[in-house]
Amino acid sequence: MTPHAHAFCSIVPPHLLEHLAHSSNPAVAAAARRTLIADASARTFRVLPLPGTAPTLAPAEAGRPHRTVYDCRQGTDLPGERVRAEGEEATADATVNRAYAGLGATFDLFMNVFGHDSIDGAGLPLHASVHYDENYGNAFWNGEQMVFGDGDDEIFLDFTLPVDVIGHELAHGFTQYSANLEYFSQSGALNESVSDVFGSLVKQYAHGQSAEQADWLIGEGLFHPNVQGTALRSMKAPGTAYDDDVLGKDPQPAHMDDYVRTGRDNGGVHINSGIPNHAFYLAATELGGNAWDRAGRIWYDVMTGGTLTPEARFSEFAAATVAAARARYGDGEEIQAVLKAWAAVGVPTD
């Protein structure tokens, strides 16, 4: 495991921003170009230890979150000015408070449901920077912390609005500290999918929603009302999240027959994640009740079980979910739901 390995995992994929960069609306195109440039530099930025993570500090109380929110004030220096730390009162800035609450919601899912103390299982302090850059249309995890843009207010609104986006980004940290799936091709699409799975579970757990009640969307509420789309991705129906003149159409497949071979987006990590996303949705809805109880537990066991290789392909991950279902629940309906789900998306489990 390389907890300080360089990573850059953003919620909005490059293909979508590239589409926007060619928009006839100059404000939209300019914001998208600016975001692409900022992403390129953030991708190569060397991650420095954050203040507050220095080993001289007393460790946070076990089983309790240790959150800090910073304000970049439209600049790009990270982490920015510290504006709210653990236990401090709400500020006048709703964005700061949403980031703080979203870190807490993510911590709660991992701690209360899985007994996993923070995203590394060892009480890692959680850091988030808001108001990053001007008109910045993305949110990302850089290997050490989360970063949120305000959006351009033409296509994207404030990236702290959807709690599942916060859960998604922090789940990249969970993956980094557990199975450490390589961010390329099928293992990269699994890395993206695991973030969507746990991001959606953060939202479902925070709202007390069963698998039937959940919307299974990622980033619902992020698009400006003028956009023809409901979210960035749909786990229930990959490929249907948006279809817009400016944004283009959601390119996600839901089945291996439609797997997209591309060199862009790290080998289509935000595209082919639709396939394992849909498998999780199918397993969770087949089992019913709260998705985090059994389907979520099986996926969690796979990520923390130590059997998955960082270069795992879909079939290896699928086989691991079957093994995890058997190990935890025996030969019951759980293993049947998992087998059925992977068969439905065309991924072999043996």
Ligand SMILES: [Zn+2]
């Ligand atoms: Zn991601």
